[in-house]
Amino acid sequence: MTNNNKSGASVFQVAKAVISAFMGIRKKSDLENDAANLTPAQVIIGGIIGAILFVVTILFIVNIIVD
């Protein structure tokens, strides 16, 4: 059921996958690439880091506005 032969992807590729996931948009060829290379651990860690970055970014913007 799961593919154990994944080589793992670069940080950049994980970041791209996570950002497009947050937007909800992904090109089909990129998706196939992700499916071939990304491991579940990479996606989960990437997603958590993405969520933290999302919160920190909004907080940063909000603080600039309020100041």
Added chain:
Amino acid sequence: MAAVHGDVHDHGHDDHHPTGISRWLTTTNHKDIGTMYLWFSLAMFFTGGFLAMGIRAELFQPGIQILEPELFNSFTTLHGLIMVFGAIMPAFVGFANWQVPMMIGAPDMAFARMNLWSFWLLPIAATLLVSSFFVPGGAAAGGWTFYPPLSTQGGLGVDMMIFAVHILGASSIMGAINIITTILNMRAPGMKLMDMPLFVWTWLITAYLLVLVMPVLAGTVTMLLTDRHFGTSFFNAAGGGDPVLFQHIFWFFGHPEVYIMILPSFGIVSEVIPTFSRKPLFGYSSMVYATASIAILSCVVWAHHMFTAGMPTVAQLFFMYATMLIAVPTGVKVFNWTATMWQGAMSFETPMLFAIGFIFLFVIGGFSGVICAIVPIDIQVQDTYYVIAHFHYVLVSGSLFALFAGAYYWIPKWTGRMYDEKLGKLHFWLSMIFFNLTFFVQHFLGLAGMPRRIPDYALQFADFNMISSIGAFGFGLSQVLFVYIMIKTIRSGEKAPEKPWDGATTLEWTHLPTPAPYHSFEKPPVFKPTVH
């Protein structure tokens, strides 16, 4: 999504199971348990609906006519609790029980006995909730959100509600664990995660949300219970606690809860629209990603429910921006459904009508949600009928319409009989018209300043309230028609063809006979993925 591969299995050989009442008490079959979930949620839908009729009857004209104010408050409180925890959530679990194993080619749910246990907890909780009307002091009356100090003051009815919420939470967590385990471990050989039907995907993500937030709710009501009876002061300012803490914890559960009630709807609609457009779902992977994204974002927007409770400007802006951003992945979904229909060979059977009705009305609810997300506007409309209108557009024409779409779509597979198409369409149009008559005018009432949860109101709100009540009575009666259609289908509906929907591509339509046999996929099907 899946290409037919291999023959339909011979399923008729061991359909032996207990009959009569013992079948339902002892069954571990996912289809039986799914059926019980669905009938239970229908019964609760009418119980909650009865309370709604009481509310609208009282609000038909100004003054107190039918319900004393205290009883009116109990009606609004129990209407919310019963609809959320008794009708909508169990209905989706019922769909998951029937559909998830069949759609992934599994023989049953992973934990069959736990599945039965999580169902039988529900009638116990429902009995507690409904019988609380008849105990001294009456049912809980502090609103479905049971904010303290109101909920620390009520009588026995509040304790019964707290216990009911505990039980319902336990049931939901067990159901969610079951669904996660089934999906992750029991898919047909060859079916990767990205090959799963969207309904399965949305339920997988919903189940994770349930596991994440239901314990938070359990913790909240336990703190409430200890505040009430064991001398703690978590939410009591006099003892050094803070009632606003309750709101934060409650809404940390409450907002993901909104998505728990809408993500499986997205899943159902994502099955129905491609089938009746005779095209694969547009942007399958985007849909999966958007669902995951919505689930994550749903955990960082909770305080938009409490802008008027008092919080720093930084927090107000943070929650406002985060809330508005959640519209992005939701918008992606709406565009994808629309693009799926674009240039499709569309037909408009009842499930498709409800799915299109869902998109149309859910977008209205979504937009009024973005309006409520804007802090200065929310401060004006907080606790008014505008908010009532907003969340009924999301939960009635969102969740409920999707449930209707799913019921009409899968009833031929479940029973082997077709529903009456003319009556189904009549049900759709009556629901559509009366729903809008009930809730659209409530936007005007809210903008004019009518507060929610009041049994009496000022004269200037009279006309719109009368219109809304007429719409509500019509909507309520229309749902009796739904029950008639379903019973007629089960008892005397025409025999359904093997594959009534020519555009359907998921395993339950391509690999199983109609009606689905009592035991399906004892041997896993050979699944061959095709292009999404």
